[in-house]
Amino acid sequence: DVQLVESGGGSVQRGGSLRLSCSVSGDTVTKYCLGWFRQTPGKEREGLEVLDSDCYRNTEDSAKGRFTVSRDNDKNTFYLQMNNPKPEDSAMYHCAARKTRAACSTSSSWYDYWGQGTQVTVS
Numbered sequence: 001d002v003q004l005v006e007s008g009g010g011s012v013q014r015g016g017s018l019r020l021s022c023s024v025s026g027d028t029v030t031k032y033c034l035g036w037f038r039q040t041p042g043k044e045r046e047g048l049e050v051l052d053s054d055c056y057r058n059t060e061d062s063a064k065g066r067f068t069v070s071r072d073n074d075k076n077t078f079y080l081q082m083n084n085p086k087p088e089d090s091a092m093y094h095c096a097a098r099k100t101r102a103a104c105s106t107s108s109s110w111y112d113y114w115g116q117g118t119q120v121t122v123s
Contacts, residue, residue, distance in 0.1 A: 009118030022095030033104035047106030
């Protein structure tokens, strides 16, 4: 079974940087759409940026210019690099995956596999 485990969350100062990791087990990441999402209490889960099997990115406006998804095939892991975070970026961050060669959606309902989440707090 495919499992995703996030790490790297924590506290970061406004204007700093933070990298979240999502380790994938049970299959090879190159076969998947890989995405990062975030959620705050009372709000729907929001897509940030997703990466397809050919490394084409689909990015939401809230992430453009600041957040970037990348993939390390050797480690079977993908990342969210957060640059210049703002207090409004504080949230629970989740990684997700769907096995497909199609273009990737930024809609959370499209994804089949999810990590447990890692909290990011920006002050």
